Protein backbone atom coordinates (compact mmCIF):
# COMPACT_ATOMS: atom_id res chain seq x y z
CA UNK A 181 0.00 0.00 0.00
CA UNK A 182 1.14 3.55 -0.64
CA UNK A 183 1.14 6.09 2.14
CA UNK A 184 1.07 9.77 1.19
CA UNK A 185 3.46 11.76 3.37
CA UNK A 186 3.34 15.54 3.49
CA UNK A 187 5.39 18.07 5.42
CA UNK A 188 4.04 21.29 6.94
CA UNK A 189 5.12 24.74 5.86
CA UNK A 190 5.05 27.29 8.70
CA UNK A 191 2.85 30.02 7.23
CA UNK A 192 3.25 32.54 10.04
CA UNK A 193 6.95 32.47 10.80
CA UNK A 194 9.24 29.57 11.58
CA UNK A 195 11.26 29.43 14.74
CA UNK A 196 14.66 27.95 15.00
CA UNK A 197 14.48 24.97 17.38
CA UNK A 198 12.35 23.75 20.26
CA UNK A 199 15.41 24.13 22.51
CA UNK A 200 15.22 27.92 22.50
CA UNK A 201 12.49 30.38 23.53
CA UNK A 202 9.84 30.97 20.87
CA UNK A 203 11.20 33.29 18.23
CA UNK A 204 10.29 33.29 14.54
CA UNK A 205 13.65 34.19 13.14
CA UNK A 206 13.52 32.84 9.60
CA UNK A 207 13.05 35.48 6.90
CA UNK A 208 11.67 38.91 7.79
CA UNK A 209 8.31 37.67 9.18
CA UNK A 210 8.90 39.17 12.63
CA UNK A 211 10.79 42.21 11.43
CA UNK A 212 13.79 43.62 13.15
CA UNK A 213 14.17 42.62 16.78
CA UNK A 214 16.60 41.34 19.38
CA UNK A 215 18.25 38.13 18.31
CA UNK A 216 16.89 38.17 14.77
CA UNK A 217 19.94 37.65 12.64
CA UNK A 218 18.35 36.14 9.55
CA UNK A 219 19.61 36.93 6.06
CA UNK A 220 16.69 39.34 5.73
CA UNK A 221 18.07 41.68 8.35
CA UNK A 222 21.52 43.16 7.93
CA UNK A 223 22.89 46.03 9.94
CA UNK A 224 19.41 46.83 11.24
CA UNK A 225 17.86 47.05 7.77
CA UNK A 226 15.67 44.67 5.76
CA UNK A 227 17.65 43.52 2.74
CA UNK A 228 14.91 42.13 0.50
CA UNK A 229 15.15 38.44 1.52
CA UNK A 230 11.56 37.75 2.54
CA UNK A 231 9.70 35.03 4.41
CA UNK A 232 8.41 33.66 1.09
CA UNK A 233 12.05 32.90 0.22
CA UNK A 234 12.30 30.78 3.36
CA UNK A 235 9.02 29.02 2.55
CA UNK A 236 10.41 28.24 -0.91
CA UNK A 237 13.50 26.75 0.74
CA UNK A 238 11.30 24.51 2.93
CA UNK A 239 9.19 23.44 -0.06
CA UNK A 240 12.26 22.56 -2.10
CA UNK A 241 13.94 20.78 0.83
CA UNK A 242 10.89 18.66 1.62
CA UNK A 243 10.39 17.88 -2.07
CA UNK A 244 13.97 16.64 -2.40
CA UNK A 245 13.80 14.80 0.94
CA UNK A 246 10.95 12.65 -0.38
CA UNK A 247 7.76 14.33 0.82
CA UNK A 248 4.80 14.39 -1.53
CA UNK A 249 3.98 18.00 -0.76
CA UNK A 250 3.23 20.47 2.01
CA UNK A 251 0.31 21.56 4.16
CA UNK A 252 -0.19 25.32 4.05
CA UNK A 253 -2.23 26.23 7.17
CA UNK A 254 -4.45 29.30 7.35
CA UNK A 255 -5.02 31.42 10.44
CA UNK A 256 -5.56 35.15 11.00
CA UNK A 257 -1.84 35.46 11.76
CA UNK A 258 -0.53 33.75 8.61
CA UNK A 259 0.16 34.44 4.97
CA UNK A 260 -2.57 33.42 2.55
CA UNK A 261 -2.10 29.80 1.35
CA UNK A 262 -3.61 30.36 -2.13
CA UNK A 263 -1.18 33.15 -2.91
CA UNK A 264 1.76 31.25 -1.42
CA UNK A 265 0.91 28.08 -3.40
CA UNK A 266 0.82 30.09 -6.63
CA UNK A 267 4.13 31.77 -5.78
CA UNK A 268 5.87 28.49 -4.91
CA UNK A 269 4.49 26.49 -7.84
CA UNK A 270 7.33 27.43 -10.17
CA UNK A 271 9.95 26.81 -7.47
CA UNK A 272 8.98 23.12 -7.27
CA UNK A 273 8.31 20.29 -9.70
CA UNK A 274 6.20 17.52 -8.19
CA UNK A 275 5.40 19.12 -4.83
CA UNK A 276 1.67 19.19 -3.98
CA UNK A 277 0.14 22.19 -2.20
CA UNK A 278 -2.41 21.29 0.46
CA UNK A 279 -4.20 24.63 0.83
CA UNK A 280 -6.14 25.09 4.08
CA UNK A 281 -9.17 27.36 3.81
CA UNK A 282 -12.57 28.01 5.33
CA UNK A 283 -15.29 27.59 2.71
CA UNK A 284 -17.41 30.32 4.24
CA UNK A 285 -15.06 33.06 3.16
CA UNK A 286 -15.00 32.38 -0.58
CA UNK A 287 -17.81 32.02 -3.07
CA UNK A 288 -17.60 28.43 -4.42
CA UNK A 289 -17.44 29.68 -8.02
CA UNK A 290 -14.47 31.86 -7.18
CA UNK A 291 -12.86 28.89 -5.39
CA UNK A 292 -13.59 26.59 -8.37
CA UNK A 293 -12.02 29.00 -10.84
CA UNK A 294 -8.97 29.67 -8.65
CA UNK A 295 -8.49 25.96 -8.01
CA UNK A 296 -8.82 24.90 -11.65
CA UNK A 297 -6.45 27.67 -12.74
CA UNK A 298 -3.95 26.50 -10.14
CA UNK A 299 -4.37 22.92 -11.37
CA UNK A 300 -3.57 24.10 -14.91
CA UNK A 301 -0.57 26.09 -13.75
CA UNK A 302 0.87 23.30 -11.58
CA UNK A 303 0.00 20.15 -13.49
CA UNK A 304 -2.66 19.13 -10.96
CA UNK A 305 -0.76 19.68 -7.71
CA UNK A 306 -3.52 21.30 -5.63
CA UNK A 307 -4.99 19.46 -2.61
CA UNK A 308 -7.65 20.90 -0.28
CA UNK A 309 -7.58 20.98 3.50
CA UNK A 310 -11.19 21.97 4.19
CA UNK A 311 -11.45 23.59 7.61
CA UNK A 312 -14.71 24.85 9.04
CA UNK A 313 -13.40 27.05 11.82
CA UNK A 314 -12.77 26.63 15.52
CA UNK A 315 -14.87 29.59 16.75
CA UNK A 316 -13.63 32.18 19.26
CA UNK A 317 -11.44 35.17 18.37
CA UNK A 318 -10.05 33.51 15.24
CA UNK A 319 -13.57 33.22 13.81
CA UNK A 320 -14.47 36.78 14.74
CA UNK A 321 -11.31 38.03 13.00
CA UNK A 322 -13.17 37.09 9.80
CA UNK A 323 -16.35 38.73 11.09
CA UNK A 324 -17.93 35.25 11.09
CA UNK A 325 -20.71 34.72 13.64
CA UNK A 326 -22.23 31.60 12.08
CA UNK A 327 -22.80 28.98 14.81
CA UNK A 328 -20.62 25.86 15.04
CA UNK A 329 -22.92 23.28 13.40
CA UNK A 330 -24.17 25.77 10.81
CA UNK A 331 -20.59 26.25 9.67
CA UNK A 332 -20.63 22.59 8.60
CA UNK A 333 -23.92 23.15 6.73
CA UNK A 334 -22.14 25.99 4.94
CA UNK A 335 -19.12 23.77 4.23
CA UNK A 336 -21.37 21.03 2.82
CA UNK A 337 -23.20 23.47 0.56
CA UNK A 338 -19.90 24.95 -0.56
CA UNK A 339 -18.52 21.57 -1.61
CA UNK A 340 -21.76 20.65 -3.39
CA UNK A 341 -21.58 23.84 -5.46
CA UNK A 342 -17.82 23.50 -6.04
CA UNK A 343 -18.31 19.99 -7.42
CA UNK A 344 -21.49 20.99 -9.27
CA UNK A 345 -19.93 23.80 -11.31
CA UNK A 346 -16.81 21.70 -12.05
CA UNK A 347 -18.55 19.82 -14.87
CA UNK A 348 -19.95 20.20 -18.34
CA UNK A 349 -23.57 21.15 -17.63
CA UNK A 350 -24.92 24.43 -16.20
CA UNK A 351 -25.50 24.01 -12.48
CA UNK A 352 -28.32 25.53 -10.42
CA UNK A 353 -28.22 25.64 -6.65
CA UNK A 354 -30.35 27.43 -4.10
CA UNK A 355 -29.06 26.81 -0.59
CA UNK A 356 -29.04 28.59 2.73
CA UNK A 357 -25.59 30.04 2.14
CA UNK A 358 -24.87 29.84 -1.60
CA UNK A 359 -26.74 30.23 -4.87
CA UNK A 360 -25.82 29.66 -8.50
CA UNK A 361 -27.92 30.05 -11.66
CA UNK A 362 -26.70 27.93 -14.53
CA UNK A 363 -23.05 28.34 -13.59
CA UNK A 364 -20.31 26.10 -15.00
CA UNK A 365 -16.55 26.40 -15.44
CA UNK A 366 -15.26 26.98 -18.97
CA UNK A 367 -14.24 23.65 -20.59
CA UNK A 368 -10.47 24.26 -20.29
CA UNK A 369 -10.83 24.68 -16.52
CA UNK A 370 -13.47 21.97 -16.01
CA UNK A 371 -11.13 19.47 -17.70
CA UNK A 372 -8.71 19.73 -14.77
CA UNK A 373 -8.86 17.03 -12.04
CA UNK A 374 -10.89 17.98 -8.97
CA UNK A 375 -8.42 18.30 -6.03
CA UNK A 376 -8.30 15.63 -3.33
CA UNK A 377 -10.29 16.70 -0.26
CA UNK A 378 -8.74 16.45 3.21
CA UNK A 379 -11.39 17.30 5.80
CA UNK A 380 -10.93 18.00 9.50
CA UNK A 381 -13.17 18.49 12.53
CA UNK A 382 -14.02 16.16 15.41
CA UNK A 383 -17.62 17.17 16.19
CA UNK A 384 -20.67 15.16 15.13
CA UNK A 385 -21.43 17.90 12.59
CA UNK A 386 -17.92 17.55 11.16
CA UNK A 387 -18.17 13.77 10.94
CA UNK A 388 -21.50 14.13 9.13
CA UNK A 389 -20.07 16.54 6.56
CA UNK A 390 -16.84 14.53 6.20
CA UNK A 391 -18.86 11.43 5.40
CA UNK A 392 -20.37 13.22 2.42
CA UNK A 393 -17.33 14.90 0.97
CA UNK A 394 -13.94 13.84 2.32
CA UNK A 395 -11.42 11.77 0.39
CA UNK A 396 -9.27 11.79 3.55
CA UNK A 397 -10.61 12.38 7.03
CA UNK A 398 -7.83 14.36 8.77
CA UNK A 399 -7.12 14.49 12.49
CA UNK A 400 -4.50 15.81 14.82
CA UNK A 401 -2.60 13.04 16.61
CA UNK A 402 -4.39 11.71 19.71
CA UNK A 403 -3.73 8.69 21.97
CA UNK A 404 -3.93 5.75 19.59
CA UNK A 405 -6.99 4.07 21.11
CA UNK A 406 -9.00 7.30 20.91
CA UNK A 407 -7.85 7.97 17.37
CA UNK A 408 -8.93 4.49 16.32
CA UNK A 409 -12.36 4.95 17.93
CA UNK A 410 -12.73 8.30 16.15
CA UNK A 411 -11.79 6.78 12.78
CA UNK A 412 -14.18 3.87 13.36
CA UNK A 413 -16.99 6.39 13.94
CA UNK A 414 -16.18 8.27 10.73
CA UNK A 415 -15.89 5.01 8.76
CA UNK A 416 -19.23 3.76 10.10
CA UNK A 417 -21.02 6.99 9.30
CA UNK A 418 -19.52 7.24 5.80
CA UNK A 419 -20.42 3.60 5.05
CA UNK A 420 -24.10 4.44 5.60
CA UNK A 421 -23.68 6.99 2.81
CA UNK A 422 -21.93 4.44 0.59
CA UNK A 423 -18.55 6.12 0.97
CA UNK A 424 -15.15 4.85 2.15
CA UNK A 425 -12.88 7.77 3.13
CA UNK A 426 -9.20 7.30 3.81
CA UNK A 427 -7.56 8.57 7.00
CA UNK A 428 -4.79 11.09 7.62
CA UNK A 429 -3.01 12.34 10.75
CA UNK A 430 -1.07 15.55 11.30
CA UNK A 431 1.91 14.86 13.60
CA UNK A 432 4.83 16.83 15.00
CA UNK A 433 8.00 14.77 15.08
CA UNK A 434 11.10 15.17 17.21
CA UNK A 435 13.39 12.32 16.17
CA UNK A 436 17.09 11.91 16.94
CA UNK A 437 19.72 9.14 16.74
CA UNK A 438 18.81 8.07 20.26
CA UNK A 439 15.71 8.45 22.41
CA UNK A 440 17.79 10.24 25.07
CA UNK A 441 18.94 12.86 22.56
CA UNK A 442 15.34 13.51 21.51
CA UNK A 443 14.12 14.01 25.10
CA UNK A 444 17.13 16.23 25.82
CA UNK A 445 15.80 18.67 23.17
CA UNK A 446 12.42 18.73 24.91
CA UNK A 447 14.05 19.22 28.29
CA UNK A 448 15.96 22.26 27.09
CA UNK A 449 12.88 23.87 25.55
CA UNK A 450 10.74 23.06 28.62
CA UNK A 451 12.42 25.75 30.72
CA UNK A 452 10.85 28.47 28.50
CA UNK A 453 7.30 27.16 28.59
CA UNK A 454 4.68 29.82 29.24
CA UNK A 455 1.65 27.82 30.36
CA UNK A 456 -0.62 30.85 30.75
CA UNK A 457 -0.04 31.90 27.16
CA UNK A 458 -0.81 28.35 26.04
CA UNK A 459 -4.14 28.40 27.91
CA UNK A 460 -5.11 31.72 26.37
CA UNK A 461 -4.70 30.22 22.90
CA UNK A 462 -7.28 27.49 23.44
CA UNK A 463 -10.43 29.65 23.10
CA UNK A 464 -13.33 28.80 20.82
CA UNK A 465 -15.89 26.08 20.16
CA UNK A 466 -13.62 23.50 18.52
CA UNK A 467 -14.61 20.02 19.67
CA UNK A 468 -11.28 18.70 18.39
CA UNK A 469 -9.28 21.17 20.50
CA UNK A 470 -11.47 20.34 23.53
CA UNK A 471 -10.70 16.62 23.15
CA UNK A 472 -6.98 17.37 23.21
CA UNK A 473 -7.28 19.46 26.39
CA UNK A 474 -8.98 16.50 28.05
CA UNK A 475 -5.79 14.41 27.77
CA UNK A 476 -3.45 16.98 29.27
CA UNK A 477 -3.06 16.41 33.03
CA UNK A 478 -4.06 19.32 35.31
CA UNK A 479 -0.93 19.04 37.40
CA UNK A 480 2.31 18.75 35.54
CA UNK A 481 5.49 18.25 37.52
CA UNK A 482 7.76 17.69 34.52
CA UNK A 483 7.72 17.23 30.77
CA UNK A 484 7.57 13.41 30.99
CA UNK A 485 4.12 13.72 32.66
CA UNK A 486 2.89 14.56 29.17
CA UNK A 487 4.08 11.29 27.60
CA UNK A 488 0.62 9.68 27.37
CA UNK A 489 1.92 6.48 25.78
CA UNK A 490 5.45 5.52 24.71
CA UNK A 491 6.91 8.24 22.44
CA UNK A 492 3.56 10.08 22.23
CA UNK A 493 4.01 13.49 23.88
CA UNK A 494 1.23 16.02 24.53
CA UNK A 495 3.42 19.07 25.15
CA UNK A 496 4.24 20.39 21.67
CA UNK A 497 1.65 23.17 21.98
CA UNK A 498 3.50 24.45 25.05
CA UNK A 499 6.77 24.75 23.14
CA UNK A 500 5.58 26.18 19.85
CA UNK A 501 1.78 26.73 19.87
CA UNK A 502 -0.47 24.64 17.59
CA UNK A 503 -1.61 21.06 18.20
CA UNK A 504 -0.48 19.30 21.38
CA UNK A 505 0.43 15.77 20.32
CA UNK A 506 3.53 14.57 18.53
CA UNK A 507 6.13 11.82 18.54
CA UNK A 508 9.42 12.02 20.46
CA UNK A 509 12.06 9.31 20.19
CA UNK A 510 14.82 7.68 18.17
CA UNK A 511 14.48 7.43 14.41
CA UNK A 512 13.53 3.77 14.78
CA UNK A 513 10.96 4.42 17.50
CA UNK A 514 9.27 7.20 15.55
CA UNK A 515 9.13 5.00 12.44
CA UNK A 516 7.63 2.17 14.51
CA UNK A 517 4.98 4.50 15.99
CA UNK A 518 4.10 5.69 12.46
CA UNK A 519 3.90 2.07 11.29
CA UNK A 520 1.50 1.36 14.15
CA UNK A 521 -0.72 4.16 12.91
CA UNK A 522 -0.67 2.61 9.43
CA UNK A 523 -1.78 -0.67 11.04
CA UNK A 524 -4.55 1.29 12.69
CA UNK A 525 -5.85 2.42 9.30
CA UNK A 526 -3.94 5.61 8.50
CA UNK A 527 -3.34 6.26 4.78
CA UNK A 528 -1.55 9.63 4.89
CA UNK A 529 0.60 11.68 7.26
CA UNK A 530 1.28 15.37 7.52
CA UNK A 531 4.49 15.60 9.51
CA UNK A 532 6.17 18.70 10.93
CA UNK A 533 9.16 19.75 13.01
CA UNK A 534 11.01 22.90 14.00
CA UNK A 535 12.86 24.32 12.22
CA UNK A 536 10.96 23.11 9.19
CA UNK A 537 13.88 23.34 6.79
CA UNK A 538 16.46 21.22 8.62
CA UNK A 539 13.87 18.85 10.08
CA UNK A 540 12.44 18.16 6.60
CA UNK A 541 15.82 16.75 5.59
CA UNK A 542 16.30 14.90 8.88
CA UNK A 543 12.88 13.24 8.96
CA UNK A 544 12.93 12.63 5.21
CA UNK A 545 16.35 11.01 5.26
CA UNK A 546 16.40 9.30 8.69
CA UNK A 547 12.80 8.31 9.46
CA UNK A 548 10.93 7.83 6.18
CA UNK A 549 13.29 5.12 4.86
CA UNK A 550 12.58 3.07 8.02
CA UNK A 551 8.82 3.04 7.47
CA UNK A 552 7.27 -0.31 6.83
CA UNK A 553 10.31 -2.24 8.10
CA UNK A 554 8.29 -4.09 10.71
CA UNK A 555 6.20 -5.64 7.93
CA UNK A 556 9.08 -6.46 5.57
CA UNK A 557 10.42 -9.92 5.05
CA UNK A 558 13.02 -9.65 2.24
CA UNK A 559 15.72 -7.16 1.10
CA UNK A 560 13.73 -6.64 -2.08
CA UNK A 561 10.86 -5.32 0.00
CA UNK A 562 13.22 -2.96 1.84
CA UNK A 563 13.96 -1.22 -1.46
CA UNK A 564 10.29 -0.83 -2.24
CA UNK A 565 9.59 0.40 1.28
CA UNK A 566 10.85 3.83 0.31
CA UNK A 567 7.76 4.33 -1.77
CA UNK A 568 5.31 1.93 -0.23
CA UNK A 569 4.82 0.43 3.19
Ligand SMILES: Cc1cc2nc3c(=O)[nH]c(=O)nc-3n(C[C@H](O)[C@H](O)[C@H](O)COP(=O)(O)O)c2cc1C
Nearest residue numbers: 253254311313380381382383386400430466467468
Ligand atom coordinates in the same frame (compact mmCIF):
# COMPACT_ATOMS: atom_id res chain seq x y z
C1 LIG B 1 -4.81 18.60 10.94
C2 LIG B 1 -5.67 19.79 11.14
C3 LIG B 1 -5.32 21.00 10.57
C4 LIG B 1 -6.10 22.15 10.77
N1 LIG B 1 -5.71 23.31 10.20
C5 LIG B 1 -6.43 24.44 10.43
C6 LIG B 1 -6.03 25.68 9.85
O1 LIG B 1 -5.04 25.78 9.12
N2 LIG B 1 -6.77 26.76 10.15
C7 LIG B 1 -7.89 26.71 10.94
O2 LIG B 1 -8.51 27.75 11.17
N3 LIG B 1 -8.29 25.53 11.48
C8 LIG B 1 -7.59 24.41 11.25
N4 LIG B 1 -8.01 23.23 11.78
C9 LIG B 1 -9.25 23.21 12.61
C10 LIG B 1 -10.39 22.40 12.01
O3 LIG B 1 -10.60 22.57 10.68
C11 LIG B 1 -11.73 22.64 12.68
O4 LIG B 1 -12.15 23.93 12.41
C12 LIG B 1 -11.64 22.45 14.14
O5 LIG B 1 -11.08 21.16 14.37
C13 LIG B 1 -12.98 22.57 14.83
O6 LIG B 1 -13.84 21.61 14.40
P1 LIG B 1 -14.64 20.67 15.39
O7 LIG B 1 -15.33 21.54 16.40
O8 LIG B 1 -15.61 19.94 14.50
O9 LIG B 1 -13.62 19.74 16.01
C14 LIG B 1 -7.26 22.07 11.58
C15 LIG B 1 -7.61 20.83 12.14
C16 LIG B 1 -6.85 19.71 11.93
C17 LIG B 1 -7.26 18.41 12.54
